[in-house]
Amino acid sequence: MPPAPFRPLRFPSDFWWGTASAGHQVEGGNLHSNWWAFEQQGLVNDGSRSGRACDYWNRYPEDHSLMRALGLNSLRLGVEWARIEPAEGRVDASALSHYRSLLEDARANGLRVCLTLHHWVLPLWLAERGGWEWGGALGAWEAHVRRVVGAVGDLVDLFVTLNEPMVPVLAGYLAAYHPPCRRAPLAAARVFEALLRAHAIAYRVVHAERPRGPGGTTALVGFASAYQHVEPYHEGGLLRLAEAPIARLVARGSFGAWDRSVLTGRVAAPFGLGRRIPGLAGSADFVGVNYYMRWSAKLALPRFSNVKSAGSACPPGTELTEMGWQVYPPGLFHVLDLVRRNFGKPIWITENGCADSGDEKRRRYLAAHLAQVHRAIAAGCDVRGFLHWTFTDNFEWREGFEKRFGIIAMDPNDPELRRTPKQSAFLLRDVARANALDADAVARHAPGALDPWPLAPGLRIGA
Ligand code: FCB
Numbered sequence: 001m002p003p004a005p006f007r008p009l010r011f012p013s014d015f016w017w018g019t020a021s022a023g024h025q026v027e028g029g030n031l032h033s034n035w036w037a038f039e040q041q042g043l044v045n046d047g048s049r050s051g052r053a054c055d056y057w058n059r060y061p062e063d064h065s066l067m068r069a070l071g072l073n074s075l076r077l078g079v080e081w082a083r084i085e086p087a088e089g090r091v092d093a094s095a096l097s098h099y100r101s102l103l104e105d106a107r108a109n110g111l112r113v114c115l116t117l118h119h120w121v122l123p124l125w126l127a128e129r130g131g132w133e134w135g136g137a138l139g140a141w142e143a144h145v146r147r148v149v150g151a152v153g154d155l156v157d158l159f160v161t162l163n164e165p166m167v168p169v170l171a172g173y174l175a176a177y178h179p180p181c182r183r184a185p186l187a188a189a190r191v192f193e194a195l196l197r198a199h200a201i202a203y204r205v206v207h208a209e210r211p212r213g214p215g216g217t218t219a220l221v222g223f224a225s226a227y228q229h230v231e232p233y234h235e236g237g238l239l240r241l242a243e244a245p246i247a248r249l250v251a252r253g254s255f256g257a258w259d260r261s262v263l264t265g266r267v268a269a270p271f272g273l274g275r276r277i278p279g280l281a282g283s284a285d286f287v288g289v290n291y292y293m294r295w296s297a298k299l300a301l302p303r304f305s306n307v308k309s310a311g312s313a314c315p316p317g318t319e320l321t322e323m324g325w326q327v328y329p330p331g332l333f334h335v336l337d338l339v340r341r342n343f344g345k346p347i348w349i350t351e352n353g354c355a356d357s358g359d360e361k362r363r364r365y366l367a368a369h370l371a372q373v374h375r376a377i378a379a380g381c382d383v384r385g386f387l388h389w390t391f392t393d394n395f396e397w398r399e400g401f402e403k404r405f406g407i408i409a410m411d412p413n414d415p416e417l418r419r420t421p422k423q424s425a426f427l428l429r430d431v432a433r434a435n436a437l438d439a440d441a442v443a444r445h446a447p448g449a450l451d452p453w454p455l456a457p458g459l460r461i462g463a
Pocket residue numbers: 022025163164226290351389396397405
C-alpha cells in the first residue's frame with residue numbers, strides 16, 4: 001500500500017483559536033470571595049495565596065495585545081461575582097464598568113469572547129449563608145446574571161453558565177478538597193440540584209435579556225464540563241470485563257449524571273431521583289468540553305488524594321503531567337464523539353492543556369490533542385473552537401502557583417509580573433495563523449508528537 005498522502009491538518013473556516021482563564025486565577029485581589037478566605041487560612045498545598053495573581057485586572061491591555069500579536073482570534077474569561085456583589089445586595093457598579101472596558105479592549109484586539117458566569121468561586125457572604133444550599137442562592141444568582149448580561153452582554157458571543165459544575169459538588173462536598181471542604185453526600189446532592197437550577201436560570205435569563213450578540217448574531221449559551229476519557233485499566237480479558245461497569249459508574253458520577261439531567265430536564269441518579277427542573281431540558285445551545293486526561297478504572301478502592309485525578313490507576317508506560325494526570329490524546333477524540341452523540345450540538349473546546357514547568361511536554365501535548373480535534377471534526381463532530389488552558393501561568397486553586405499551565409511564563413514573585421512567551425505560544429500562533437497544523441510546525445515545535453496516535457483516516461503528517 002502506498003503511504004497515506006501528507007496533508008496539513010486543516011480546521012474549519014472561522015475556527016476559534018484562543019486561550020481560557022478564570023477571573024479568580026488571573027485577576028488578583030478577589031478579596032470578598034470564599035476562595036480568598038480559604039487561602040488566608042493557609043489551606044493551599046504550597047501555602048500560596050492568589051494575592052495579585054497575574055494582575056490581569058490591570059494588565060489586560062498588555063495581555064490582549066499579546067494575544068493579538070500571536071494571531072489568536074478569541075478568548076475565554078470569567079467574571080467574579082464577589083467583585084460585583086461584595087456584600088449582599090450591594091452592587092459595585094465600578095466593577096461592572098471595569099469588566100466592560102476589559103471586554104471592549106478584547107474586542108478592539110479582534111478577540112471573540114466566551115464569558116463564564118460562574119467558575120466555582122462564590123462571594124464570601126453567600127458562602128457563609130450556606131452557598132448553593134442556601135434557599136436564597138438562586139434568587140441572588142438570577143439577579144447577578146441579569147446584571148452581568150445587562151452590563152456586558154452585547155460584547156459576548158458565547159456564554160458559559162457554569163464551569164465544571166461537578167467540581168464543586170465532588171471536590172467541595174464529597175472529597176473535602178475545595179471549599180467548603182465537606183464530606184456530606186446529601187449536601188452534595190442538594191448542591192447538584194441547585195447548580196442544575198442555576199444553569200437553567202442563567203440559560204433563560206441570558207436569552208431573555210439579550211437575544212442578539214456582537215454583529216447581530218444570536219448569543220449561544222451552554223455549560224462547560226470536565227470530561228475525562230474513562231476506560232477499564234486492563235486492555236482485555238476478564239478483568240477488563242469486570243472493570244467496565246466501574247468505568248461506567250465513574251463516568252456517570254463525573255459528568256454523565258449532569259449531562260443526562262440537562263438532556264432530560266430531570267435530576268439524574270446517583271444525585272437525584274428524577275425530579276423535574278423547569279427550563280432545564282435541552283438548555284444548551286453548545287457544549288463546552290474541558291478535556292485533560294484519561295482515567296483508568298481498576299478493581300481497587302479509589303484513593304481520593306487529588307479529586308481531579310481521582311486517584312485512578314495508571315497503565316504502565318503512560319506519560320503523566322505534573323498534576324499526575326494521564327496524557328492520552330485519543331481520549332479527546334472519544335469525548336468529542338460522545339458529546340456529539342448525546343447532544344448533537346456545536347462544541348467548543350473550552351479548556352485543554354498541560355501542567356509542565358518546562359515547555360516541551362506542553363508542546364507535544366498541544367500538537368497531539370489538536371490532531372485529535374481534527375480527527376473528531378473529520379468524523380463529523382461540529383467543533384467550532386479550541387481554547388487552550390491557559391494564557392499566563394496562574395493561580396491553580398489548591399495547587400497554588402506551583403503548577404504551570406501557561407503558554408506565557410509569569411513568575412508571581414517578579415515585581416513586574418513580566419509576561420514571556422514560551423515556545424508553546426509560538427506553536428499555537430503558527431496553528432492559528434495557518435488555521436492548520438502542518439508538518440513544519442510539528443517538526444519545529446513538537447517533533448514526533450503525533451507519531452503514537454491515530455489521525456483522521458487517510459492522513460499522515462511528517463516527512
Ligand atoms: C480545570 C479548571 C481550571 C483549571 C484547569 C487546570 O478543571 O476549570 O480552572 O484549574 O482545570
